[in-house]
Amino acid sequence: MSTSTTNSSPIIEVINVQKSFKKGDKQELLVLQDVNFRMNEGEIVAILGKSGSGKSTLLRIIAGLVQPSAGNVFYRGASVYGPVRGTAMVFQNFALLPWLTVLQNVELGLEALGIDREERRERALKAIDTIGLDGFESAFPKELSGGMRQRVGFARAIVVNPDVLLMDEPFSALDVLTADNLKSDLLDLWQNKKTGIHGILFVTHNIEEAVLLADRIIIFNSNPGSIRAELKVTLPHPRSDLDPRFRNQVDRVYTLMTTAASGATEDLARIDIGYRLPEANIAEVTGLLETLNTPEHNGTMDLPEVADTLMLDIDELFPLTELLEILHFATISKGDITITQTGKEFVEADILERKKIFSAQLKKYVPLARYIYDQLVHHPRHRALEENFLSLLEDYLTEKEADRVLQTVIEWGRYAELFAYDYNAGVLSLENPR
């Protein structure tokens, strides 16, 4: 099904979509900027991006659940104002009603459409059959495993005979084996044309998953979310992740995604005070550096290899590499990560020495940490309220993000012994006042 009929009119067309959220009185936070794309008949399209890149928001705009701030979405030529009949969605955490049985959950969408009881039952049973849930009709969701629950999610979606299937990270709440099993069943369904689905659009942060399923991958940029690159995957199904051509594609995606990051390398050198600092845990960052520094890798690794060795998905890996770049502990180019001299010194030092190096780099390269430190140094009693920094950050970020960024920098600052923090009082103070 990988050959798309590009001449025919698209099923979904997104034109100049922007989305911003109001925060505070006057400010707006841009989460999606100038998004344009079309989805054609018979395509599986993956939207790939880091968490918080706005890809889920885009999916919801396409579904009609969220209104764009500007731009238009067309479904088969008609403007989208609300949830469109003809699309169905599969959710990340299944979104099943726990008080309804499997059968009743599957029937829900038909009920809403006003289909009478006999037909409802018949169609629901058929969908349950198709998706391999036979025998579980009268079970409640809580009796099922995660994989079975997501099958109910699929059955509920296909029973309304959707034209387009939308999926929001449908496999990310499942363990690897279950997810693989469900993915291949979904592909079977799609290739045997057992359903009337003419296109699948899904959101993911898993590169392998995108390469495995999609005919086309749309790579998303963060801050604000926009389309970074597009990539056609022409490998025939069934695809195997051991196939060198598959690995090759995965490598390309990594390179595309990190050129985004390394294009920002110059930016990283001069990030501003409101920069959305990555949620990186120091122990993990250190672990990554230690791995890089082992003789067998000799300071350089391929990013997919890092992800494999440390068993991290990109949502876990990229924050770590970002922090390494910010602190000048490592550099990234063309999908490779290389340790720097400072990084080497850091890894090879003992605990106290490490803290010194970390603290020096933090003050030098993270403006927010430096700013907090300076404020504390200059304050007569070397104390400051958390709220002050929070309201500063809220000029740049959403309330939730501002809080996360502040907590992150506090954690780093505590590790570096730059400052101390009283959780209950919400007070920051200097660790070693001079």
Add this chain to the structure above:
Amino acid sequence: MISLRNTFMTVYKGRLYPNYWDIVALLLALTVITLLAWNAKQMAVPYQLGQMIPISLEPSHLPGYALRTVLRMLIAMVFSLLFTFIFATWAAKSRRAGRIIIPLIDIMQSVPILGFLSIAVVGFIALFPSSMLGPECAAIFVIFTSQAWNMALGFYQTVRSVPSELKEAADMFHLSAWQRFWRIDVPFSMQGLLWNMMMSMSAGWFFVVASEAVSVSNQEILLPGIGSYIALAIETANVKAIWYAILAMLIVIIIYDQLLFRPLIAWADKFKAEQVAQEEEPHSWVVDMLHRTRLLRYFGLKLTRLFDSFVNISILRSKPVTYSYIVRKQRNEVVIAYAWNIILAVVLISALVFLGDFIFRMIPLSAILQVFELGMITAFRVFVLIVLVSLIWVPVGVWVGLRPRVAEYVQPIAQFLAAFPANLFYPLFVIGIIRFHLNVNIWLTPLMILGTQWYVLFNVIAGASVLPKDLLQVADNLGVNYWLRWRRLILPGIFPYYITGAITAVGGAWNASIVAEVVSWGDKKLVATGLGAYISQYTAAGDFLHIALGIGMMCLLVLVFNRLVWRPLYVLAETRYQLV
């Protein structure tokens, strides 16, 4: 064993500090009270009641009386449910409505219910002149006010916390607002709603007993029921009849618990939003019996079908969204926004004018000061009581809670005592006070917390029984004993539960002050100094302006204490002392 924290006063978790909507709501609430009192004053002519049914102290009449009491309770419950479904849903779905409805309900929670009774009686008598329907409606209205606020706030909070994925799924699959309400909002809130109903009903017994026998403007109205039975027993100083009434109430509460609530709770277990199966599920022999009976199963199936067609009724089904619909909706939205603001402004200004006029023209400052002083006396009583009750029941509750075998027996008893209307026991205390010539101001005080102290006990038991085993073992291992153990482990561990119980006990004590500060036995009348006695005496005299003043003051005081003391403590408990 049920180890849920419960209270009949839902703590509104939204904000810690009042904003200006709270002030608007307070103003409206005070205006409504004053307005009603004002009206009552105009109408307070000798009542034209219909034929009153004479009450008899013959024990054989008690089952009939009990039945009527229970009926009143159930009718009020139906209205409370309707109120909850309509207003809580409205508040949850419309930001505009929610901004005023929620603070208003929150404030209504602190209005002393019994103080309201006399005003309600006069109002309803005017509505149904020369008929017992008036007082009957007034009693039901009072029970309604003791149940509805708590249920509505709880429902509002659960509806607001429906996971966004479920809401999106409902949108995606085109559920209409009607279908969404019955398929998602109600089931999602079912457990909390039932618990709140149960708690409300427990509290309701107290008010049903108090509201059946009222004397307004020196005229005594008796509605057939357990409350009137006991009132008559007090009047005629009949100790035996008091015991009969207590026995009857006991049986009623046991039946209601076994036949109504246990089955409902067991049934509602399937609405638990948790996605994992739990080991221990609530049981009810009634539900088990129903499950096994074929005929009843058949009826159940029919009932489900009926409910389905009720939910899927075709006129309330969703329609495809069209462009013209969107345009129309946006245009309407603008009109509604303007209309709403104008109406609110007009109401607010008239409220201000009316209230200002009333306060400055009708009430001398000295009267306000006097009421304030009485209020502080009652507040002091409440404070002393909660300290005493805590000193007694916290150690007992912890002792019981740490011993599962004991807790299994004690917990249901504590819950039962909380439901039992304590005012049935008042006469027994009064007899003692008269017999031993005790100080009225001191010895009437415990009556205020007689019924609600059990909330402290069973919440503490619940808290102690969920203290993590490993923490207790760590304490043993490190030799953390005696006072250190209490300070570092037990007290912080039960704190959230204790606070929940204490809030309930205090709220109940304020309400009970109206009936507890003035009591009588035969022709002897004992009066303590306090705001409760003030309201109660002016009620008997039919002086509506002073009633309004008393109620307004009590409402304000409760509100201030809640905001300054209890809510911050509650927030602290939620954030710092929550054992995950």
